[in-house]
Amino acid sequence: MTLTEKILARASGKTRVAAGDNVWVNVDVLMTHDVCGPGTIGVFKREFGKAAKVWDPKRVVIIPDHYIFTADSMSNRNVDILREFVKEQGLPYFYDVIDDPDGHWQFDVSKGQTQKQYGSKYTGVCHTTLPWKGHTRPGEILFGTDSHTCMAGAFNQFATGIGNTDAGFILGTGKLLIKVPESMRFFMEGAMQPGVMAKDVILHVIGDIGFDGATYRAMQWEGPGVYGMNMDDRMTIANMAIEAGGKNAMFPCDQKTIDYVNERTAENGTKSEFEPVELDGDQKFIYDKVFDLSKLEPTVACHPDPGQRKLAKEMSNVSLDRAYIGSCTGGKTSDFLAFAQVVKGKTVKIDTFGVPATTKVVQELKDTQWDGQSVWSILESAGVRMTENASCAACLGGPVDTFGRLNTPMKCISATNRNFPGRMGNKESQVFLASPYTVAASALTGKVTDPREFIS
Amino acid sequence: MSHTLTSPVYVCADNIDTDQIIPAQYLTLVPTIPEEYEKLGSYALIGLPDDLYPTRFVPEGGLKTPYKIVIAGRNFGCGSSREHAPIALGAAGVEAVVADSFARIFFRNCVATGELYPYDANERLCDVIKTGDIATLDFDADTLTVHGKTYSLKPLGEVRPVIDAGGIFNYARNTGMIAAKA
Ligand code: SF4
Numbered sequence: 001m002t003l004t005e006k007i008l009a010r011a012s013g014k015t016r017v018a019a020g021d022n023v024w025v026n027v028d029v030l031m032t033h034d035v036c037g038p039g040t041i042g043v044f045k046r047e048f049g050k051a052a053k054v055w056d057p058k059r060v061v062i063i064p065d066h067y068i069f070t071a072d073s074m075s076n077r078n079v080d081i082l083r084e085f086v087k088e089q090g091l092p093y094f095y096d097v098i099d100d101p102d103g104h105w106q107f108d109v110s111k112g113q114t115q116k117q118y119g120s121k122y123t124g125v126c127h128t129t130l131p132w133k134g135h136t137r138p139g140e141i142l143f144g145t146d147s148h149t150c151m152a153g154a155f156n157q158f159a160t161g162i163g164n165t166d167a168g169f170i171l172g173t174g175k176l177l178i179k180v181p182e183s184m185r186f187f188m189e190g191a192m193q194p195g196v197m198a199k200d201v202i203l204h205v206i207g208d209i210g211f212d213g214a215t216y217r218a219m220q221w222e223g224p225g226v227y228g229m230n231m232d233d234r235m236t237i238a239n240m241a242i243e244a245g246g247k248n249a250m251f252p253c254d255q256k257t258i259d260y261v262n263e264r265t266a267e268n269g270t271k272s273e274f275e276p277v278e279l280d281g282d283q284k285f286i287y288d289k290v291f292d293l294s295k296l297e298p299t300v301a302c303h304p305d306p307g308q309r310k311l312a313k314e315m316s317n318v319s320l321d322r323a324y325i326g327s328c329t330g331g332k333t334s335d336f337l338a339f340a341q342v343v344k345g346k347t348v349k350i351d352t353f354g355v356p357a358t359t360k361v362v363q364e365l366k367d368t369q370w371d372g373q374s375v376w377s378i379l380e381s382a383g384v385r386m387t388e389n390a391s392c393a394a395c396l397g398g399p400v401d402t403f404g405r406l407n408t409p410m411k412c413i414s415a416t417n418r419n420f421p422g423r424m425g426n427k428e429s430q431v432f433l434a435s436p437y438t439v440a441a442s443a444l445t446g447k448v449t450d451p452r453e454f455i456s
Numbered sequence: 457m458s459h460t461l462t463s464p465v466y467v468c469a470d471n472i473d474t475d476q477i478i479p480a481q482y483l484t485l486v487p488t489i490p491e492e493y494e495k496l497g498s499y500a501l502i503g504l505p506d507d508l509y510p511t512r513f514v515p516e517g518g519l520k521t522p523y524k525i526v527i528a529g530r531n532f533g534c535g536s537s538r539e540h541a542p543i544a545l546g547a548a549g550v551e552a553v554v555a556d557s558f559a560r561i562f563f564r565n566c567v568a569t570g571e572l573y574p575y576d577a578n579e580r581l582c583d584v585i586k587t588g589d590i591a592t593l594d595f596d597a598d599t600l601t602v603h604g605k606t607y608s609l610k611p612l613g614e615v616r617p618v619i620d621a622g623g624i625f626n627y628a629r630n631t632g633m634i635a636a637k638a
Binding site for chain 1: 471473475476479480481483484485486488489503505530531534535537538539540557559560564568569623624628637
């Protein structure tokens with residue numbers, strides 16, 4: 001069996017499952033956020049009754065992260081709906097923007113967009129929060145009401161996005177009926193060359209198979225090249241399985257995975273036992289291809305979808321209006337450090353926005369010193385507009401007052417993961433997806449730029 | 457529901473993603489609140505670029521669409537997991553989408569909510585049918601007839617009874633998978 005089949009077999013109490021089987025699986029963790037949580041709660045109450053209790057409070061994780069730092073009253077209300085539900089159900093894992101469990105969230109416009117406006121529990125983007133707070137474990141089943149839930153596939157777990165109705169069903173029963181996907185294998189050899197990042201790997205692969213090339217399939221990553229990657233790299237790759245239409249991403253478990261997970265579960269007091277799934281000799285793949293990481297170059301996905309692959313060096317004639325670094329895929333500490341390496345001591349030429357994925361990233365950028373200066377201040381000195389308000393922000397457009405949102409037609413290069421028309425705001429805008437290195441180099445020149453020009 | 461549906465159709469191309477079906481700024485609307493459900497319908501397909509789609513799907517100021525059938529190309533509904541997408545279409549009055557192919561989560565959300573029937577076409581219909589053409593969809597024969605020509609569609613198979621029942625909850629109750637509503 002493939003890794004995905006092994007996990008689904010275990011979760012459905014069977015010794016074997018095969019692609020195409022429909023099985024009921026027991027859910028280990030359900031995650032929801034402020035955009036889909038209120039609807040999920042609505043479905044749960046409509047179907048199971050007003051007094052219903054969730055199947056297991058410890059397995060529900062609620063992370064407000066999408067529309068938080070906005071004056072939009074509906075968005076603020078949606079965070080209140082989550083808080084109300086958490087209180088009523090006694091849910092232990094709620095990363096609220098305010099500390100008062102009886103309070104109401106209201107964004108204070110007068111303080112502006114960049115200054116911190118959250119309490120001690122708030123974390124930021126859900127997919128980056130889950131591993132940080134010890135909610136991802138090898139061998140488990142994670143569902144989330146968000147398509148990039150597949151990011152947790154980096155941790156050798158089955159993780160995928162679902163809608164409110166399915167999530168409401170899980171809240172009441174702890175189970176879901178799913179179809180076992182066929183698996184595709186992406187076998188990585190070699191190592192990435194300087195200037196190339198995990199983001200380039202996944203953009204290359206999506207360009208290769210097409211952005212619906214993995215529809216309803218598991219994308220399994222193997223090979224020495226994969227073991228050479230750190231957990232952040234694996235997360236970047238797993239995150240974008242959905243941009244090829246994939247149901248989930250799946251990485252093998254190694255010592256790096258185990259150390260990462262053990263550290264986070266210990267730090268947060270979350271469940272620490274887990275049982276990884278190991279690679280078998282008899283795996284059946286519907287697609288199997290070897291990639292040489294050392295051959296890859298900085299890659300860009302052009303407007304209007306993540307499959308429009310080009311090399312950065314072929315695009316130096318494309319001028320840009322804006323650069324953006326942030327999101328679950330591209331807003332981790334390692335992403336900002338790569339970005340800072342390129343812009344350090346220089347000045348960006350176009351409007352450049354930086355939105356850390358989590359509040360921990362904010363802290364780490366402030367704490368990391370290079371030549372006596374914090375990385376945060378290196379970025380600000382280079383002209384990057386940094387916000388302390390970690391969230392999804394302009395990655396998905398959002399309400400019109402969202403930090404970094406494209407409110408007029410413009411060309412933006414972005415470290416995020418999705419570039420369909422209108423994704424970051426204005427529907428006539430064009431978004432180019434690239435690695436933090438490439439976004440940084442392009443911010444310096446105002447044109448799409450191969451970062452190797454700036455990396456020695 | 458009746459076994460055939462006759463309606464003008466709305467035609468779109470490949471890769472219509474969930475941001476075009478319901479742009480992110482409208483996701484503050486909660487689908488289980490009735491007034492907000494209606495409102496979601498009024499914004500269905502409002503993210504389509506105006507130059508490519510000069511005909512509005514839902515007329516300005518209206519809540520419902522005159523097009524109960526949507527015809528699309530490949531990979532309809534790709535992108536986010538937002539259930540707001542099939543719900544916005546359903547709330548606007550759409551009963552079926554006939555596409556070359558669907559993205560996984562969108563397809564599943566259609567079935568889970570019972571909002572609409574996601575039919576896979578056997579040939580590329582979005583190139584031969586135009587917005588405003590009158591079509592008849594036969595749910596039993598799995599065919600679409602336009603201008604006297606009948607096209608076969610792929611049968612919905614095991615998901616059909618789930619949508620007929622009105623979504624997974626009704627289906628799970630009808631078949632005893634979960635307890636009947638108290
Ligand atoms: S950062 Fe962007 S891709 Fe990630 S969860 Fe938020 S909106 Fe989705």
